[in-house]
Amino acid sequence: MSEKIFTVKDIKQLSTNPYVKTVSSKAITYTDEFKQVFIAKNEKGKLSRDIFGACRFYIVSVGIMRVRSFFNRWLKA
Secondary structure (H helix, E strand, O other): OOOOOOOHHHHHHHHOOOOEEEEOOOOEEEOHHHHHHHHHHHHOOOOHHHHHHHOOOOHHHHOHHHHHHHHHHHHHO
16 A cells, blocks of 8 residues: 555545546545556556546656556456
8 A cells, every 4th residue: 555645635536537436645546447547558558657647647656656556456357
């Protein structure tokens, strides 16, 4: 799990993303739609950071470790 704590500004920005179900200071819950988009694009050879960027996530806000963790978790699933 990432050690990054989201600021109030990060939470507000992430809350506006249509692919975010919920967000707190420590965690993001993604929508099922995002998970499907992520898997489909990943199978076409897109990098996880590029997929997050295309889906309006700012990697600096989210954190690269969280992006990698998401990728690894869904790769196993």
